[in-house]
Structure formats: structure tokens, C-alpha cells
Amino acid sequence: MSAAERFDISARDGNARRGTLHTARGEVQTPAFMPVGTHASVKACDPKEVAESGAEVLLCNFYHLALRPGIDLIAELGGLHRFMGWSGAILTDSGGYQLVSLGELIELEDSGVTFRSPYDGDAIQVTPQGVVEGQLKLGSDVIMVLDQPVPFGTPPELAELATRRTHLWAGQCRQVDTGDSLLFGIVQGGFDVGLRSRSAEAIAALGFDGVALGGLVMGEPPQVRQRAVDACVRNLPDRLPRYLMGLGTDLDLLDSISRGVDLFDCVLPTRLARTGTALTECGRISLRHSRFRHVPQPLEADCDCPACANFSRAYLRHLYLAGEILAHRMLSLHNLRHLGRLMAAARQAIEESRLQGFTESRRRQIAQGVGR
Amino acid sequence: MSAAERFDISARDGNARRGTLHTARGEVQTPAFMPVGTHASVKACDPKEVAESGAEVLLCNFYHLALRPGIDLIAELGGLHRFMGWSGAILTDSGGYQLVSLGELIELEDSGVTFRSPYDGDAIQVTPQGVVEGQLKLGSDVIMVLDQPVPFGTPPELAELATRRTHLWAGQCRQVDTGDSLLFGIVQGGFDVGLRSRSAEAIAALGFDGVALGGLVMGEPPQVRQRAVDACVRNLPDRLPRYLMGLGTDLDLLDSISRGVDLFDCVLPTRLARTGTALTECGRISLRHSRFRHVPQPLEADCDCPACANFSRAYLRHLYLAGEILAHRMLSLHNLRHLGRLMAAARQAIEESRLQGFTESRRRQIAQGVGR
Numbered sequence: 001m002s003a004a005e006r007f008d009i010s011a012r013d014g015n016a017r018r019g020t021l022h023t024a025r026g027e028v029q030t031p032a033f034m035p036v037g038t039h040a041s042v043k044a045c046d047p048k049e050v051a052e053s054g055a056e057v058l059l060c061n062f063y064h065l066a067l068r069p070g071i072d073l074i075a076e077l078g079g080l081h082r083f084m085g086w087s088g089a090i091l092t093d094s095g096g097y098q099l100v101s102l103g104e105l106i107e108l109e110d111s112g113v114t115f116r117s118p119y120d121g122d123a124i125q126v127t128p129q130g131v132v133e134g135q136l137k138l139g140s141d142v143i144m145v146l147d148q149p150v151p152f153g154t155p156p157e158l159a160e161l162a163t164r165r166t167h168l169w170a171g172q173c174r175q176v177d178t179g180d181s182l183l184f185g186i187v188q189g190g191f192d193v194g195l196r197s198r199s200a201e202a203i204a205a206l207g208f209d210g211v212a213l214g215g216l217v218m219g220e221p222p223q224v225r226q227r228a229v230d231a232c233v234r235n236l237p238d239r240l241p242r243y244l245m246g247l248g249t250d251l252d253l254l255d256s257i258s259r260g261v262d263l264f265d266c267v268l269p270t271r272l273a274r275t276g277t278a279l280t281e282c283g284r285i286s287l288r289h290s291r292f293r294h295v296p297q298p299l300e301a302d303c304d305c306p307a308c309a310n311f312s313r314a315y316l317r318h319l320y321l322a323g324e325i326l327a328h329r330m331l332s333l334h335n336l337r338h339l340g341r342l343m344a345a346a347r348q349a350i351e352e353s354r355l356q357g358f359t360e361s362r363r364r365q366i367a368q369g370v371g372r
Numbered sequence: 373m374s375a376a377e378r379f380d381i382s383a384r385d386g387n388a389r390r391g392t393l394h395t396a397r398g399e400v401q402t403p404a405f406m407p408v409g410t411h412a413s414v415k416a417c418d419p420k421e422v423a424e425s426g427a428e429v430l431l432c433n434f435y436h437l438a439l440r441p442g443i444d445l446i447a448e449l450g451g452l453h454r455f456m457g458w459s460g461a462i463l464t465d466s467g468g469y470q471l472v473s474l475g476e477l478i479e480l481e482d483s484g485v486t487f488r489s490p491y492d493g494d495a496i497q498v499t500p501q502g503v504v505e506g507q508l509k510l511g512s513d514v515i516m517v518l519d520q521p522v523p524f525g526t527p528p529e530l531a532e533l534a535t536r537r538t539h540l541w542a543g544q545c546r547q548v549d550t551g552d553s554l555l556f557g558i559v560q561g562g563f564d565v566g567l568r569s570r571s572a573e574a575i576a577a578l579g580f581d582g583v584a585l586g587g588l589v590m591g592e593p594p595q596v597r598q599r600a601v602d603a604c605v606r607n608l609p610d611r612l613p614r615y616l617m618g619l620g621t622d623l624d625l626l627d628s629i630s631r632g633v634d635l636f637d638c639v640l641p642t643r644l645a646r647t648g649t650a651l652t653e654c655g656r657i658s659l660r661h662s663r664f665r666h667v668p669q670p671l672e673a674d675c676d677c678p679a680c681a682n683f684s685r686a687y688l689r690h691l692y693l694a695g696e697i698l699a700h701r702m703l704s705l706h707n708l709r710h711l712g713r714l715m716a717a718a719r720q721a722i723e724e725s726r727l728q729g730f731t732e733s734r735r736r737q738i739a740q741g742v743g744r
Binding site: 039040041043044045046047068069073076077078084085293294296306310311312314315317319321322324325328329330 | 411412413415416417418440441448449450455456457665666668682684694696697700701702
């Protein structure tokens with residue numbers, strides 16, 4: 001299959017696209033949100049529940065799985081899908097993000113990376129090709145190249161170096177035959193529009209099946225991020241799917257969709273759940289708040305998730321305060337379903353050429369906080 | 373309904389009985405195991421899953437719910453069943469056990485008990501009648517009287533005092549009209565067979581709908597417990613259901629069934645799950661053990677629980693080591709289903725007059741540990 005056959009665009013609304021990504025394990029309707037299953041489990045949820053939230057593709061972390069339980073073990077047990085009981089598509093990230101988030105546990109050279117395990121201090125050396133081959137061993141449907149993001153505020157010369165290395169590695173990753181698995185390049189370039197644009201051109205030239213916008217959501221102001229997104233989109237082929245890594249709030253997602261992004265992932269829905277926070281169409285609510293003590297209504301009136309179908313805000317608040325695991329699970333399922341419904345609504349709005357109106361109405365709802 | 377109409381015995385095998393307990397929320401087939409939902413949630417499980425494990429009745433703790441979120445709040449929200457989304461029967465315990473387990477947080481007088489909240493130090497004063505009325509407010513289907521157990525090794529004169537107080541309170545509890553809710557008395561008497569027998573007679577004389585064997589599983593040797601169980605059974609009316617509080621290992625359950633006990637509860641299945649331990653027909657296995665690292669088989673070959681239907685031992689071990697909540701939930705569901713299947717097998721064995729053979733074969737399986 002050529003890259004063109006792996007992503008169809010069926011409707012447009014401004015820069016926004018309504019697409020279908022074809023993977024070896026089925027289609028993914030875009031724009032799409034990918035729940036994160038760092039250790040081969042979306043926190044507190046089972047695979048069936050994750051699918052019911054509307055997710056067609058999950059993100060798992062090559063780096064974390066390489067450390068624990070190990071790539072070879074998962075391969076021996078039939079690959080990641082079988083290991084974790086998920087029959088939909090899986091995108092695996094490369095560990096590039098960990099080059100930033102793990103700091104001292106990383107040694108970087110042009111030839112590759114040495115990760116040090118935070119569990120036992122063991123060192124794992126990886127080359128760019130090795131990272132792609134490892135994801136292939138897992139049976140990943142969408143493989144990410146190894147890249148080097150930089151935090152917001154990195155001096156230009158260091159951002160330039162990291163971007164140059166990202167391009168070097170991308171070229172090496174591109175040499176690997178990934179068969180039925182899609183291979184995505186990653187644009188870096190820090191927060192300088194010129195460097196971003198050149199990075200997008202360089203990655204586009206390598207002929208990947210899709211392209212990620214990496215190194216964003218790194219503490220930068222929204223306008224800075226938006227300019228970087230636009231610089232990428234302008235310099236990427238229209239026919240490729242675009243994936244903005246690590247973005248997860250409703251309005252940021254809608255804004256990025258309007259700029260031409262198709263795929264997203266974020267730990268936010270499950271991480272917020274752990275703190276007792278639910279996403280609603282009118283903004284976030286924290287169940288710690290005593291005003292929910294007596295509330296017999298569900299988290300959201302028209303939501304079809306298991307939490308809203310079965311339980312009151314008062315009960316979920318009680319569970320959360322009592323430290324019951326069911327609270328974490330129910331809030332996770334609600335938050336995932338919230339984003340699943342948001343994506344479905346965005347797809348429909350694009351088909352009906354009313355994404356801007358939909359976004360504005362959602363922005364007003366959140367500003368007013370009605371129903372929270 | 374008279375007590376006789378609330379419990380049918382359809383088959384016998386030695387002292388063991390195959391019965392049906394009729395509650396306002398449906399029938400409970402006995403012998404039965406009750407999962408424990410201390411804070412109105414069976415830890416890590418949702419109500420539908422608990423029902424699918426074979427449980428027809430849950431235990432919830434009046435004491436814990438009184439402290440958090442409060443009995444009135446639950447009543448205001450439609451009662452405990454609606455609050456927690458469980459449509460089967462609920463048995464509530466009275467807080468008697470906490471008189472032992474909480475030690476310094478308790479003040480005891482003949483007129484009642486002062487519990488001190490471990491959360492905020494607030495004091496809650498309860499009378500025996502108040503405890504029954506509180507359980508009625510929750511909408512409990514099976515209400516337990518307030519009692520005073522004593523730990524193993526308590527001097528005889530103190531055991532005698534606690535037993536006398538238990539009888540005094542039982543008489544006061546019996547005065548409350550519990551309508552459609554069943555009211556169970558509790559036998560105490562420490563570990564002296566004579567005092568146990570007199571306590572059983574005293575409780576039997578009060579005309580409850582069922583009787584619990586309280587103050588056992590308190591650190592005593594099995595033989596001491598078995599003698600106490602026999603002393604209770606000999607002195608209780610045959611037509612009443614008998615409930616041994618707090619017992620949960622396979623062989624202990626089967627032994628107690630053979631002595632004439634019908635109902636059980638224990639936190640063991642969910643507590644063991646938290647430590648990575650699974651119950652199997654061949655005994656317990658701990659997923660921490662490295663020998664499960666590569667095992668593609670489920671926890672138990674012929675088990676129909678969600679863990680065994682979907683996941684390998686290797687994956688569950690990985691989840692447990694990674695601290696993933698899904699491990700806790702899956703092990704809990706497996707352990708609950710294990711006990712659900714054990715009870716179903718025991719019921720069938722009684723119907724077919726082969727409980728002793730079934731128990732012996734299970735004892736051999738565990739001794740051999742085949743398949744662990």
C-alpha cells in the first residue's frame with residue numbers, strides 16, 4: 001500500500017480534514033483521540049471499555065515496554081495486541097519524548113541513545129533503526145521514528161542541533177522495511193517558525209506514511225504552539241495524516257483540528273481521573289468539592305458512559321474520598337468517553353462545514369460553566 | 373413472612389444443607405459466599421461484575437458507611453442499593469466487629485457504643501436499637517444485631533461479660549420492627565464450648581430470621597473454631613439460616629458447610645488480589661513469582677471470569693509489577709469467581725450427597741498443588 005492509500009480525506013472544513021486512516025488492524029476515523037496505555041494498559045480501564053469509549057487506536061510506549069516487561073517477552077507471547085487483549089490499532093511512540101522527560105537517565109549521541117532504567121538502573125542502548133525494529137517486534141500498527149524534542153526556552157543553537165539529529169535519525173529509521181505497519185516521521189524544530197518549517201520540509205522529503213508534530217506541549221504559550229503547528233502544516237504534504245503529540249484539552253484539540261491536525265494522544269483523561277476530576281461539556285469538575293455531596297445526577301446528563309449510566313455524582317464523590325478504585329475507573333471511562341464524543345462531534349461538524357461554530361459554542365459553554 | 377418461610381432447605385448431606393434464603397430483593401442460593409463492599413463498593417469491581425461472579429448478596433458495613441458518607445445521605449439518595457447500583461440482596465453488619473478491630477476508638481457501655489471516627493475524630497453514639505434502625509434506613513435486606521465479640525485468648529470472665537451484653541443488646545434489637553428486612557441474631561461466647569452453647573440457646577430463644585456465628589476467625593486454631601461451630605449448630609433451630617462471619621479460605625468454607633453453615637463473608641478474595649495473589653483449585657499463586665513471567669496460560673484453565681477469558685498469567689504479572697489497577701481488578705474478579713464457583717460446586721455436591729468426597733478431592737488438589 002502506498003501512503004496515499006493509507007489515508008483518505010472525505011471532507012474538509014477550512015484547514016480541517018475528515019479522514020480515514022487504514023491500518024493493518026482496521027480503520028481509524030479522524031480526527032481521532034488516542035488513549036494512552038503506557039505499560040500496555042490504559043490506566044484503570046480494560047480493553048473492551050476503552051473500545052466502547054470510541055477509541056479505535058491506542059498509544060503504547062516503546063520505551064516503557066522495553067524496560068518492563070521487555071520487547072522480546074511481548075513478542076514471544078504473540079505481540080502487543082494479544083498480550084494486552086486489544087484488537088484495534090496500536091501506535092507506539094519511540095522513546096523520543098523520554099529524551100526530555102527523563103533528563104539524567106539518558107545519554108545521547110548521533111549513533112543513538114542509552115536509556116537507564118528508573119527501576120533497576122540497567123542500561124538499554126538503542127539505535128534509531130533498533131527503535132523501529134523493536135516496535136515492529138511488538139506488532140505496532142503505527143511506528144514512530146526516534147526523534148529529539150527540546151523544551152520551550154531551549155537556546156536556538158541547541159534546538160538546531162536536536163533538529164538536525166532528528167533528521168539524521170529519521171533518515172536512518174526510514175531505511176527499515178516496516179511491511180504492513182505504517183511508519184510516521186516526526187517534525188521537530190523547537191519553537192522557531194523558520195526551523196519548524198525546515199524540519200517539516202526535511203521530514204516530508206523522506207516519504208513517511210504520516211507525520212507527527214513533535215516537541216510541542218512543552219510549556220509554551222498557546223499562540224507559540226499554534227504558530228508552530230501552522231508552520232508544520234504549511235510545509236507538509238496534504239495527503240499525509242498529521243499527529244500532534246501530547247495534546248488533550250477540549251479547546252486545544254478543536255483549535256488544532258481547525259489547523260489541519262488529524263490525530264492526538266494525551267494522558268490527561270486518565271490522569272485527571274486519578275485526582276477526582278471529570279471532563280464535561282461545560283468544563284472540568286472536581287468531585288472533591290463538597291457541593292457534589294448530595295447530587296443524585298450523573299456526571300453529565302446525556303453521556304452514555306458506564307459512570308453516567310450507573311452512578312450519581314454523590315456516589316462517585318464518596319468513592320473518590322474513600323479511595324475506592326472504582327472511582328478512578330469510572331472517572332477514566334467518563335473522561336475517555338468525553339473525548340471520544342468530542343472527536344465524533346468534531347468529525348460530524350467537519351462533514352457539515354460547521355467546525356468553527358461548534359468550537360465557538362463549546363468555548364462559550366466552558367466559559368459559562370453551565371451545568372458544572 | 374415468618375422465619376420458616378424465609379429459608380427453605382431443599383437437600384441435606386450429613387449436617388450440610390442446600391437452601392434458599394428469600395429476601396426482599398430476591399433469592400439467595402445457599403451455601404453462599406458474600407463479597408464485602410465495606411464502603412459501598414466491592415474493592416476494584418463494579419456491581420455488574422460482582423453479580424457475574426455468582427454473588428447474590430453483598431455485605432456492607434454499617435459502621436464505615438455511618439462515618440462516611442453518612443446514613444442519612446445514603447437514605448436521601450434512595451438507599452444503599454440505588455446509591456451503589458446493586459440490585460441484589462445486601463446484608464449489613466452492625467459494627468460489632470469494629471468493637472474488637474478498632475480498640476481505642478471505641479467506648480462500650482451496656483446502653484450502647486461510642487465509635488470515634490478514624491478520619492476526623494468525630495464521635496458517633498449508637499444504641500443497639502439505633503444500629504438496627506440505621507441499617508433499616510440504608511434499606512438493608514439482612515440486618516445484623518449489635519454484638520460484642522472477644523479476641524481469642526480473652527479471659528473467661530471477660531468473655532462471659534461480653535456474651536451477656538451481646539444477649540442484652542440482641543433482645544433490644546429484636547424489639548425493632550424490621551418489616552420486609554430480615555433480622556439476624558449473633559451468637560458469641562468466645563471459645564468456651566459451654567458458653568457458646570448457652571449463647572446459641574439465648575439467641576435462638578429470641579426468634580430471629582437467621583443467626584450468625586460471631587466472634588470466630590479471631591486467631592484461634594481451626595480445631596477450636598470447629599468445636600465452637602459445632603456447639604452453635606447443636607443449639608440453634610434447624611430451620612434458621614446460619615452465617616459464619618469472616619471466613620474465606622476454600623477448605624475452611626467446605627469444612628464449615630459440612631458442619632451446617634449456610635452463609636459466609638470475607639475480604640480475602642479482594643485483599644489477596646491487591647497483593648498479586650490468585651486463588652485456584654490447586655491453591656494460591658502469587659504473580660510476583662518469576663516463574664509466571666513467560667506463561668501464556670490464564671490463571672485457571674477452565675475459569676470463565678474476565679481475567680481468565682482475556683489475559684495470560686504473564687500479562688497479569690506484568691500489570692501487577694507495573695502497579696496497574698487492572699491487575700487488582702482482574703485478580704479480584706477471578707478470586708470472587710473462584711469462590712462463586714466453589715459455592716456452586718458445594719451446592720451441587722450437597723444435592724448429590726457427595727460433599728465429603730468433593731471436599732477430600734479439593735484438599736488433595738491443594739496439597740499436590742498441580743497446575744499452580
